[in-house]
Amino acid sequence: MRFTERETIQYLKNAPDRYAPLRISSLEQQVSLPAGHRVDAVIKFSIQDGPSFEAMVEIAPVATPQNILKKALQLADYSSKAGRCDSVPMVIAPYIGKKQARILADKGISWIDLSGNMSIKASNQVYIERTGNKNCFPDTAPIKKIFRGTSSLVSRALLLKPRGFSTLYEIVDFINERNSNITLSTVSKVLKSLDEELLIDKSKSPIYVIEPEKLLERLTQGYLLSVTRKRTKTYTYATESSERLFRDMCERNLEYVACGFYAAQIKGLATTNQAAIFVRDIEEVRKAARNNWLRITPDAEFGNLSIAETNDPGVWFNASLPRHNATAIVDDVELYLEMMVDTPRGPEVAEILKKGILERADSDG
Amino acid sequence: MDKGLFEQLADLAESFARIGIKPVICGGLGIYLCFQESEGQGREMIRATSDVDLMLTESQVLEEAKRQAIAEIITAELKYVIREGREHLHFEKDNGRYLDILAPRIKGFDTQNFRIKFVKSKLHGHITDEACFIEEDLRTVSLRQLLPEDERSSGLHVQVPSPTNALILKLFAFDDRYEKQDRDRSQAHAWDVYVVTMLTGRSDYLEGREFLSRHRDSAVILKTRSIVDSKFSSVDKPGWQRVLETSGFHPGMSVQQKRERLDEAKRRLVRWFAI
Numbered sequence: 001m002r003f004t005e006r007e008t009i010q011y012l013k014n015a016p017d018r019y020a021p022l023r024i025s026s027l028e029q030q031v032s033l034p035a036g037h038r039v040d041a042v043i044k045f046s047i048q049d050g051p052s053f054e055a056m057v058e059i060a061p062v063a064t065p066q067n068i069l070k071k072a073l074q075l076a077d078y079s080s081k082a083g084r085c086d087s088v089p090m091v092i093a094p095y096i097g098k099k100q101a102r103i104l105a106d107k108g109i110s111w112i113d114l115s116g117n118m119s120i121k122a123s124n125q126v127y128i129e130r131t132g133n134k135n136c137f138p139d140t141a142p143i144k145k146i147f148r149g150t151s152s153l154v155s156r157a158l159l160l161k162p163r164g165f166s167t168l169y170e171i172v173d174f175i176n177e178r179n180s181n182i183t184l185s186t187v188s189k190v191l192k193s194l195d196e197e198l199l200i201d202k203s204k205s206p207i208y209v210i211e212p213e214k215l216l217e218r219l220t221q222g223y224l225l226s227v228t229r230k231r232t233k234t235y236t237y238a239t240e241s242s243e244r245l246f247r248d249m250c251e252r253n254l255e256y257v258a259c260g261f262y263a264a265q266i267k268g269l270a271t272t273n274q275a276a277i278f279v280r281d282i283e284e285v286r287k288a289a290r291n292n293w294l295r296i297t298p299d300a301e302f303g304n305l306s307i308a309e310t311n312d313p314g315v316w317f318n319a320s321l322p323r324h325n326a327t328a329i330v331d332d333v334e335l336y337l338e339m340m341v342d343t344p345r346g347p348e349v350a351e352i353l354k355k356g357i358l359e360r361a362d363s364d365g
Numbered sequence: 366m367d368k369g370l371f372e373q374l375a376d377l378a379e380s381f382a383r384i385g386i387k388p389v390i391c392g393g394l395g396i397y398l399c400f401q402e403s404e405g406q407g408r409e410m411i412r413a414t415s416d417v418d419l420m421l422t423e424s425q426v427l428e429e430a431k432r433q434a435i436a437e438i439i440t441a442e443l444k445y446v447i448r449e450g451r452e453h454l455h456f457e458k459d460n461g462r463y464l465d466i467l468a469p470r471i472k473g474f475d476t477q478n479f480r481i482k483f484v485k486s487k488l489h490g491h492i493t494d495e496a497c498f499i500e501e502d503l504r505t506v507s508l509r510q511l512l513p514e515d516e517r518s519s520g521l522h523v524q525v526p527s528p529t530n531a532l533i534l535k536l537f538a539f540d541d542r543y544e545k546q547d548r549d550r551s552q553a554h555a556w557d558v559y560v561v562t563m564l565t566g567r568s569d570y571l572e573g574r575e576f577l578s579r580h581r582d583s584a585v586i587l588k589t590r591s592i593v594d595s596k597f598s599s600v601d602k603p604g605w606q607r608v609l610e611t612s613g614f615h616p617g618m619s620v621q622q623k624r625e626r627l628d629e630a631k632r633r634l635v636r637w638f639a640i
Contacts, residue, residue, distance in 0.1 A: 237565060271402065273566040301633045304567040 146221025164208030236303030392418030
């Protein structure tokens with residue numbers, strides 16, 4: 001459910017108890033201000049047996065950081081130009097997240113959300129801060145799918161090349177040259193959302209990531225949601241030599257990529273006696289095993305090789321290629337994400353990978 | 366695990382090293398030492414313990430001089446004192462640092478009930494018949510990782526039973542406590558059986574196969590197989606039921622998910638001892 005401006009106001013009016021001790025004394029919508037400006041509403045608030053104050057309000061039905069920043073700048077401008085110094089500049093949204101709250105605090109803007117949180121400062125008479133209520137309108141949160149599946153490749157590419165890309169086409173080519181397939185339209189949509197989240201700057205060339213660490217954090221959240229949703233079926237085999245197996249797979253054009261702790265071991269970051277790979281097509285692998293083209297035997301109890309089938313583009317994107325004597329491995333960002341969810345040991349390995357990913361961003365950016 | 370326990374272990378290893386032997390550590394601490402670097406599911410479930418179970422092996426006690434030296438280390442050098450009612454078998458120091466002595470049955474030594482007497486009125490061992498193959502496939506563990514700040518730890522080592530021997534010891538211990546209707550102890554031993562079963566890898570299993578093929582007709586192996594068969598051959602058997610009853614067993618999982626975990630452990634354990 002996504003509210004319109006009108007519905008947001010209506011919801012606020014219908015649930016006065018949620019904001020106690022604050023009460024709405026009067027509310028006027030679409031109010032013109034001097035100098036040709038216009039705000040979504042002017043609301044008079046009062047506190048029972050206490051002071052009252054007027055607020056000029058901008059409504060943000062979709063509270064992306066970019067929207068919030070825009071509204072905050074707008075209100076700050078009105079405050080200085082519209083001659084309503086006594087009016088408290090205020091943003092009302094279905095839910096104000098931590099990042100959005102920080103933006104508003106920086107600009108000195110009060111806010112209320114429909115989930116029952118608020119931060120209000122009216123001259124020296126009223127100061128209310130109430131946070132911690134959960135988002136009652138998760139549908140209004142910014143789209144998270146940009147951090148999953150094919151869309152996530154844009155963020156991964158931006159982390160790989162922190163110096164940025166001069167055009168959208170360059171991003172498309174960069175991704176498609178790395179064992180993946182993305183369209184210009186997807187890249188464009190994802191960049192728009194990342195821009196709204198204030199994670200990148202695409203206002204001028206180059207398009208680059210402003211906050212690599214935040215971007216990595218959002219990728220992790222998206223990854224967590226996607227792995228929780230789809231559990232991949234894993235097949236366990238016994239093999240006497242993983243190296244020999246990978247050579248045979250390479251010769252038979254069976255695509256695979258080492259993952260998890262096994263990949264971390266190859267990168268010298270962990271130890272394990274269990275090999276783990278993703279393949280594009282498990283049936284092809286099983287057929288090859290049945291025909292003795294691959295030396296593996298199914299062993300559910302004591303197998304030392306786990307094979308999972310996946311077409312997740314993140315797994316294959318930028319993976320190192322299998323060569324005669326080198327095992328194909330997922331790239332650092334993918335491995336970081338895998339390690340983040342592989343508790344309890346994984347996050348320690350992820351921390352080391354994170355340093356490398358962000359250091360690259362620092363030195364390149 | 367308590368750092369003090371590792372320091373206690375380091376003292377023991379240092380003193381034993383001077384007479385050319387490595388202490389063999391069994392029980393919960395032995396399992397911890399064996400699997401501390403394992404990545405299998407269940408690693409976080411290794412039980413914390415507060416005592417050291419020291420297994421004296423046949424090769425360590427064959428020479429009279431060695432036996433005397435071990436007794437001297439424990440009672441004089443490291444200043445352990447005997448625990449009342451458990452004389453010369455169980456020792457204590459510093460109010461709560463425990464050392465329990467175990468040993469397989471060894472020919473030529475005086476025994477009395479469950480005691481084997483190494484040094485009269487000084488050092489005895491609790492007879493553990495199922496430890497008859499304990500010296501086979503022993504694992505050597507460095508104490509460096511456990512006490513990184515302790516300079517001496519880099520050169521200190523202890524030994525722990527192979528996973529197969531650890532399983533045999535734990536299965537016998539479970540069986541004994543279960544028959545005596547000691548719920549808490551049987552639960553702890555069943556838990557250890559689960560942890561060892563889940564943390565072992567393919568190479569441990571293959572090593573176990575060779576071990577079992579060498580001793581397939583021994584009374585200990587036959588008895589072990591009968592315990593597996595009667596108490597661990599299905600999730601509904603008492604061994605796995607004890608684990609299921611434990612509050613710490615995957616508290617966030619549904620009963621069905623827990624049963625699936627136990628079924629996996631069951632399949633591994635049954636296959637391990639199927640000869």
